[in-house]
Amino acid sequence: MWWWLLAAIASEVVATLSLRASDGFTRLGPSVVVVVGYVAAFYFLSQALVRGMQLGTAYAVWSGLGVAAIAVLGLVVFGESLTMVQVGGLGFVVVGVVLLELGARHG
Template sequence: MPWLWLAGAIVSEVVATTSLKLSEGFTRPLPSVVVAVGYIAAFFMLSRALTRGMDLGVAYGVWAAAGIALVAVIGVVLFSESLTWIQIGGIALIIGGVMALEMGGRH
């Protein structure tokens, strides 16, 4: 069950971050509200994952890595941003680091 809460936190954070760009410096009301609600929901769901037994390092690592990867892809798809091979390699290293955290914690 903590993994479902974490997945919800990731989705909420990615929606909020995407809306942050769409808010144009908080000058557009609807995306601005989505930013606030999304981040509040993300932290609420992250706290639920933690209170249900997920390790802090693993939860935050997965949350951050998934968020970075998803926001980078959304930037490319929705906003015509580009990713260099170095940036892609950096994202892969972040994901690898999270995998090491998860696997290293197993007994």
């Protein structure tokens, strides 16, 4: 089930990165990548849930790792800024996701 979730995260990240390239959905190729990527992300997320992953854990990992990946890739690919406060916030997101997963295992 974790492979399905990782596929959902990857699809969502590709779709989100393609939003910038779509130029407000005025460029066909990147716009198609956005739509297909988000549809694939929700399909893969649903498969992780069907295979027994808890909804709260799946959504926390999906959204948390997606946010972290987009922030880092925005820095690397698009030259966007990332302040130390933002890095700290991303650290809190990752710690929160880990704690949710640990809580689910002990609950």
